[in-house]
Structures are given as C-alpha cells and as structure tokens.
Amino acid sequence: MRVAIVRRAPSASFSMDVYADGLVSGLKTIRPDWEIVELIPSSTPTNEGNTILNGLKKYYQRYWQYPIKVKSRKADIFHIIDHSDGHIAYWLKKANQLTVVTCHDLINLLQPENISDQAKLPLISAAIWKYAVQGIRQANHIVTVSAYTAKDVTQLLNVQPGQITVAPNAVEPLFQPFPPEQLVKFRQRYRISPNTICLLNVGSNHPRKNVFTVLHTLQALRLKELPVHLLKTGADFTVEQKTFLQTHNLESCVTYLGKPSRATLVEIYNVADILMAPSFYEGFGMTVLEAMACGTPVITSNVTSLPEVAGDAAIMVEPTDVNAIVEAVHHLQNDVDYRTSLRQKGLERVRAFTWETTAEQVAQVYESLMPDQALQRSSKHHAATNASRSQIGLQSTVDHLR
Incomplete structure (x- = not known):
C-alpha cells in the first residue's frame, strides 16, 4: 500500500511535527512492506515589514497551492495529519481519493478567541479555519486522539460515530527517567x-x-x-x-x-x-x-x-x-x-501509549477503506517495489511540494 502523509509546513506546529514523526515511524515498523510518502509544503517567501502581504501569501500557499499539489500525487490513501488542513479533503474528494484526517481538538470552535488572539488577520483567519475544519467531514474516515475529541466531532460537526476511530497519541522512547x-x-x-x-x-x-x-x-x-x-x-x-x-x-x-x-x-x-x-x-x-x-x-x-x-x-x-x-x-x-x-x-x-500501537490502529483504518482485492493487489505491488528499492536503501520518500 502507498500511503501519503499530508504534513504541515516545517515548524508550523511543533505538536503536529511530533504526531507526524511518531505516526510515520510506527507505520514503517508495523507495516514494513508499505510505502510511506510524506508530503510537505514548501515555505512561503516573506517580505520584510509587510505583514499583511505575507499573510495573504501564506493563505494562498496553504489553501490553494498546497492542496493542488497534494491532489496531483498518487497514493492508495491520503492521511491529513491535522484537522486544520481539513480543507484539503475537499480537493481529494473531488479527485475520488481515499482520505483519512486526524482531528486533535475542536477548541477553536468552542473558543474562537484562540484564533483572534494570535492571527494578524483575525476575521479572515477565523472564517478560513472554520471552513477548513469542516472539511474533515468530506474524509472517508476520521481518526481522533481521544474519546472526548471524538464526542466533540460527533456533536459539533455532526459526524456519525461509525466514521470515527480513536487512536491515542503516544510518547517517544526519548522520554524516560534519568539516574x-x-x-x-x-x-x-x-x-x-x-x-x-x-x-x-x-x-x-x-x-x-x-x-x-x-x-x-x-x-x-x-x-x-x-x-x-x-x-x-x-x-x-x-x-x-x-x-x-x-x-x-x-x-x-x-x-x-x-x-x-x-x-x-x-x-x-x-x-x-x-x-x-x-x-x-x-x-x-x-x-x-x-x-x-x-x-x-x-x-x-x-x-x-x-x-x-x-x-x-x-x-x-x-x-x-x-x-x-x-x-x-x-x-x-x-x-x-x-x-x-x-x-x-x-x-x-x-507503556500502553506507543507509536506502534497507534500506527496499528490507524493502519487498520486504512485497510478497512480498501476493497479486499485492491488491497491485495496494492500489497503485492508495493512489496515488489520496496524489494527493489531496498537494494538502493530507500524505504520511504519525502516530497517537498513547491
């Protein structure tokens, strides 16, 4: 299976970087025959001093340029790892692509001031964020990091519980007691x-x-x-x-x-x-x-x-x-x-919160969306592809979308 992980821009969100890194690491461990492609938007050039122009450029890159590039890629499953990028699901649905979105929380729907306090263009940011997060309803399936967030998705976005799977976050092995x-x-x-x-x-x-x-x-x-x-x-x-x-x-x-x-x-x-x-x-x-x-x-x-x-x-x-x-x-x-x-x-x-455990739950979501015959063909094809790639040391690829 070829899985495209649709990431945020580098350093756009520290917590999303941790989540994406952990999920990719877990998937590569529990499904070594799959091909994992990480899609990352390119950074937007900024003009010193012109904050409004810089903001507009970021909007253009994030809500138009990046979705077009994601849509042009080929994969069996696209996984948007942040609900704030839910607008990409609109584009992928039009292209008949199987899509999964992870929703981490919906606090900005409950407390819109969280956006207003941080954004340079608060009214525009709030409207666009709401449009983007509502896009997760276009996905074939939604992963939430807690049962509480799953409840919020059901109540605030009117999503049926059967379309949601809870797969908790995990902690990296780096975090451990010191002598x-x-x-x-x-x-x-x-x-x-x-x-x-x-x-x-x-x-x-x-x-x-x-x-x-x-x-x-x-x-x-x-x-x-x-x-x-x-x-x-x-x-x-x-x-x-x-x-x-x-x-x-x-x-x-x-x-x-x-x-x-x-x-x-x-x-x-x-x-x-x-x-x-x-x-x-x-x-x-x-x-x-x-x-x-x-x-x-x-x-x-x-x-x-x-x-x-x-x-x-x-x-x-x-x-x-x-x-x-x-x-x-x-x-x-x-x-x-x-x-x-x-x-x-x-x-x-x-000990119960590992990225391998989380990745297994997510992988089962992917597999549930794939028709059995297509899944078998995909597994055979990518097993052969990965066998060939292993000869030159390639296990996964990272695409910077420009």
Whole structure:
C-alpha cells in the first residue's frame, strides 16, 4: 500500500511535527512492506515589514497551492495529519481519493478567541479555519486522539460515530527517567536547591491552559513559606501574568526556559518534582504522558480528555481549585510512599501509549477503506517495489511540494 502523509509546513506546529514523526515511524515498523510518502509544503517567501502581504501569501500557499499539489500525487490513501488542513479533503474528494484526517481538538470552535488572539488577520483567519475544519467531514474516515475529541466531532460537526476511530497519541522512547546523580547536576544547572519543590508548566499560554491557576498556586505555596520554584517552557508569560508575578513578588521563584529541544525538555521533566497541568480543555494532553514517562508526578484537571490520559496515575482536581492543588503538592512532598506509588503508576501507564500501537490502529483504518482485492493487489505491488528499492536503501520518500 502507498500511503501519503499530508504534513504541515516545517515548524508550523511543533505538536503536529511530533504526531507526524511518531505516526510515520510506527507505520514503517508495523507495516514494513508499505510505502510511506510524506508530503510537505514548501515555505512561503516573506517580505520584510509587510505583514499583511505575507499573510495573504501564506493563505494562498496553504489553501490553494498546497492542496493542488497534494491532489496531483498518487497514493492508495491520503492521511491529513491535522484537522486544520481539513480543507484539503475537499480537493481529494473531488479527485475520488481515499482520505483519512486526524482531528486533535475542536477548541477553536468552542473558543474562537484562540484564533483572534494570535492571527494578524483575525476575521479572515477565523472564517478560513472554520471552513477548513469542516472539511474533515468530506474524509472517508476520521481518526481522533481521544474519546472526548471524538464526542466533540460527533456533536459539533455532526459526524456519525461509525466514521470515527480513536487512536491515542503516544510518547517517544526519548522520554524516560534519568539516574539520580544526573538530576543533582541538572538542579545545579537550573540553580534549584535539593530541598526546593520544583513545579513545571509546559505548553502555550492560551486561556484554556489555565496558567493563572498555576501562578495562584505558586503564590499560595509561598505564603505558606514553602521553598518552591516554577519552571515554564513553551510560550512565555503574558503581560498580565508578568504583572501578577511582579505584584506578588514571585519573580525570583520563576524561571522561563523558552522553547527547548526535545532532549532538553526530557531533562527539564526530570528536574521537576511535579508537572502542573490544570487545563480547562485538552484534546489529548501530551505533557501528562511525557511527564509520567520521565517519572515525574502529575497534577492535572478532571475535565475533557485528561482523565482518559491520566487514568489513576495522576492527581486530578477541579481546574480552578487552588486549595486542592496546594494540598496535592503537600501530599506529594510529605508522603514518600505516595509519591513513589504515583511515579510507578505513571511509568506503567505510559507503556500502553506507543507509536506502534497507534500506527496499528490507524493502519487498520486504512485497510478497512480498501476493497479486499485492491488491497491485495496494492500489497503485492508495493512489496515488489520496496524489494527493489531496498537494494538502493530507500524505504520511504519525502516530497517537498513547491
């Protein structure tokens, strides 16, 4: 079978890069006789200073040029890995191509301000995004990363449940616990003493991430005169959040670490004592898995998809209940047995979330869409093709669509 993975532009979305890389790796492992072709749009040249013109060029490239190029490619199945590129499904349907789309979340339908706060052309961006995401209804099948997102797709886009398959995200093997002696060096590097409670928040600053509750928790812990420090990665604090830190004299116990590499992020997870992830909404919640894979206890919300991911391996609270979060921090720090038990539960839970498992579920979706005879012919043809390619070391191809 020849599968075309329709990716986002390089660095357009870090989380989509992680998803696409993991899915491709898993597919190549569990279906080595298949040919996996990765389609990637070329970057759009920008004119310095002309933000409106640059925005229009990006719209043209993403919503016209790239779909035309994707449509011109040959494959048995096209898999659009981001629902924000759902508009491509309109084009592929017209070409009678079998199409699968992964939907990660529909937060922008529920909270349109997420688009408005980031876009240079907010009204245009919101309208186009809505048009694009509604395109996933044109796909032959939809993959969602959680049952909660599947429910949203059913209710908000009026998609029948039988057209949806839940295939959770996974965690890379890179995320793992480090030996204690390494952790001492890491803490010294980040100037965090051994007796300091190190909290960690990872991700964007969208309102749904509920970063202010993390800051209120930090303030409450400081008022109790506990040694505590907060590390933040991903998006920097907003102006309002920085004002809060200044007003409550919390700047000395907060460090913003920017957008680290994956390897550095693993190090940061290991340095932290607790991941703070009290989101109001998550389509999945990758940071919860990543922290547990590193042996870091997690405090997260009891809403949306987060209970699916966390299971019984994290502390779940109401997202705005600062007192409950403070109490959870106390419990983790004062009860060694409890902390060890939660850490072990997390390490055991993440074993079920592998890219090979996810890829197997997705591969079965592909196969269910292919007529039996066509699937057999495709398998024989591509087995022969790959046998020939293996002689020159080719297992997959990557097309930059220009």
